[in-house]
Amino acid sequence: MDERRRTEELAHAYEQRLAADDRDGRRARGAFYTPPDLVAWVLDRALEPGTTRVLDPACGTGHFLVAAARRLGVRAVHGSDLDAEAVRIARLRLAAEDPSVPAADIERQVRVADGLTAWEGERFDAVVGNPPFLGQLRRRTATAGPSAHGLGAYTDTSAVFLHRALDLVRPGGAVALVQPLSVLAARDATRVREAVADAGAVTEMWVSERPVFAGTPVRTCVPVVRLGATGGPGPDDWGRLAAPYFGIPPVDLRRVGSSLSRLGELATCTADFRDQYYGLVPFVGENDDTKDGEGTPLVTSGLIEPGACEWGRRRTRFAGQEYAAPVVDVAALAAADPRLAAWARSRLVPKILVAGQGRVIEAVADEQGAWLPSVPVVSVLPHDPADLWRLLAVLLAPPVVAHAAARYLGTGLSPGSVKVSARQLADLPLPVDAAAWAEGAELARRGEVAEVGRLMTVAYAADPADGVLDWWLNRVAQRPGRR
CATH class of the missing domain: 3.90.220.10 (Adenine-n6-DNA-methyltransferase Taqi, Chain A, domain 2)
Incomplete structure (x- = not known):
């Protein structure tokens, strides 16, 4: 228990240091601390009975990985991030959860790598997490922009992760990644919403009425995508799932x-x-x-x-x-x-x-x-x-x-x-x-x-x-x- 607490404090201190060291605020906007209740909401919906492989492609210090490991075991979780120090902390946190797992195994599961290009050829039961938003591509991922993934040049980084995750999940699996609220209707995210409709359907939606991440006014949502599902909103209708959160009456x-x-x-x-x-x-x-x-x-x-x-x-x-x-x-x-x-x-x-x-x-x-x-x-x-x-x-x-x-x-x-x-x-x-x-x-x-x-x-x-x-x-x- 003491080792768990020590690694949790280490993760918190690192995130606080990132925010304090970045005077222009860009790093603070990229290193979001995901609230535990939101992590739990995502995992409740993304992890079904029989889930054995989970990926967070931009894992940071490992909030989603640790929470998933407590449900499924450390061997079930995988993650990547270009921030080597954050990855080191995530590995330490997972080792504290189950000291019986060899460090070499955890190193293979949690990599210093670009989540948009890593994991090629692998499939997971669920892809979850809180990828970087709004111009954080250069710090948290490779320098290749959205166009390298077949998307418009102004597609938000988080939506690029959502698009990539569709290729990393097995049929019937789930993708649940935190997104800025603009993903619901932004023109630059149209191809991403179309790709979701081709692959499956948005089955649930979490929406924040107020900003929930320190250091940014951005409001966020989590569309839960189930591959192979039908009946979800079309690419132009994601906003209807979020409308009740803002008191907008239903009109069709x-x-x-x-x-x-x-x-x-x-x-x-x-x-x-x-x-x-x-x-x-x-x-x-x-x-x-x-x-x-x-x-x-x-x-x-x-x-x-x-x-x-x-x-x-x-x-x-x-x-x-x-x-x-x-x-x-x-x-x-x-x-x-x-x-x-x-x-x-x-x-x-x-x-x-x-x-x-x-x-x-x-x-x-x-x-x-x-x-x-x-x-x-x-x-x-x-x-x-x-x-x-x-x-x-x-x-x-x-x-x-x-x-x-x-x-x-x-x-x-x-x-x-x-x-x-x-x-x-x-x-x-x-x-x-x-x-x-x-x-x-x-x-x-x-x-x-x-x-x-x-x-x-x-x-x-x-x-x-x-x-x-x-x-x-x-x-x-x-x-x-x-x-």
Whole structure:
């Protein structure tokens, strides 16, 4: 018992030293201490009767290995890490669990190696652990990036481990690796989610509502993948398993839709880029400084409310400067940069502007085509201007907001925010009840936002008992003022 305690203290001291020695915080973010209750949750689900081989491919000082060894025996566990000192401590901890296991055997089972390339040709009953997150690839693994594993260049390191683990588990086995919440919907993790669907199914999900790892604000989850299983969420629906943790009501819009089934059939949804953002900087000033008020209003995300624009009523920031009423000198812009001027003309049309993210989908109609959007505002350009208010009603619809909040959970700055890209806006389903939709559009024109929510809940055939309207109204009411 004394030797166990000594090695536990050694592991704790090493992790504390890593965090203290790394002044810029990068190492602290990589050397996470996994709470014992989370380790137990993972092992409860990953280890089935008959499990004899378990792998932690980025084992650090061995928290998962030791906990698994206490259930299965030291000979059942395997691990790897490029941190030689961490591996040494993990071996000492396992030796303390069962001194009868020769040190040479433990050295073969727990290796100083890259978990993304080690263990080739071997199969395990379960792969578990807490792989490094967010840019820790160079410290904890080999220098080869995600592209070396057939994934996008910006795929998070932890998701690369999840992808690799699918090839290391026998049919019927389990993979349960801690992931950042962004794995649920991030575009760069799409191939990983698709690979999971090809290999099996996510059968359970652990989600942290708050950060649980010291030294990082990242919220995390653990998708439990069973190889060969069926019936799990599709690659675009992992967020639905996590939605209940954040109070998002269940809404399934895949079962609704009219003959024009997607918003993109009525409008072009487009996001602008840094070229437009930085190109505008020399031409932006205060409205009071322009001659005869001739400037064109510049609308930032912080000025967009559900169904309303706060330009001139709320201060905002653009390019690091605060403005009371920012405007663009379009005439000067046209003289200086014809290409940027052409972009401005393409945006000065009737449209809907959608904020980058918010507690709901925050959208407002620009009926006169008088405003220019600031990145990351998304422009929704109707093919027929007569559809402007119908499109706004769709974007304000509580079922649509709940659908987006669940499906794209984890992509915003916080789990409470709804972040929808231009492509995702275009993919939103249209309502089934045309009469309620038309009435909702008229209410949107009049600015009666709460009534729009009520009518559009009916338009999507959502059950009021599900609470989606109350959830939406509460989030609209709780929106904090933004700068």
